[in-house]
Amino acid sequence: MTETAMPSTATTDGDRPDVAGVLERLRLAEAKLARRREQQTGMNETDRAAMRYLLERVDAAEITPSMIVRALHLSPASGTALIDRLVARGLVVVEGHPHDRRKKIVRPVDRNIDPDHLDPLTMKLRGLASGLPARDARVVASFLEDVLAMVSGTASPAN
Incomplete structure (x- = not known):
């Protein structure tokens, strides 16, 4: 039996994507990327x-x-x-x-x-975001604003 990696949209209960798991993997990947980029460019x-x-x-x-x-x-x-x-x-x-x-x-x-040479990931992320349908973009943006508020410490404790 061959073991396969969980896809990025792995579910926790069959239908619901594991958003918390994806966020955790994103945070770890971002930290690793930041360390690597700082070492490379100072x-x-x-x-x-x-x-x-x-x-x-x-x-x-x-x-x-x-x-x-x-x-x-x-x-x-x-x-x-x-x-x-x-x-x-x-x-x-x-x-x-x-x-x-x-x-x-x-x-x-x-x-x-070239700002894209300085930070090519930003342009790739902007391109990815621009491909979202307007309704999906509103949902994702709202969610990411909530995540940003938590990370920056501006979210209310009740959230």
Whole structure:
């Protein structure tokens, strides 16, 4: 008798997919991927997300540190540390705003880096998500928002 691996939609009671099991495997795979990518590039996931944010808006008039902080859901202190890391690695420069002395502008040093090369998984996931029918996309998005709230600690205890 040959043993086969459980498919990704394995069920717990015959009809219901084992969503909790899939989530656990996803969490383990994500942690392994994050460690491997950090070893390969020296950039953590937040650094990579910030660079993607900057590179996807390379033609924008201005990108400020506070825009990056809001987009990545970071505290101001974490945003400062992030930008300092990117400056130290020679990936970005921080310049004064030409008309507002209080503002700083963050720009990538190399504006020609392909964000998909920097983070090809994001584009693959976006493609996968775009293939979902609208009704399924709403269900999946709602579920993932609940998962995100739990992971980030913003979910109410009753949920």
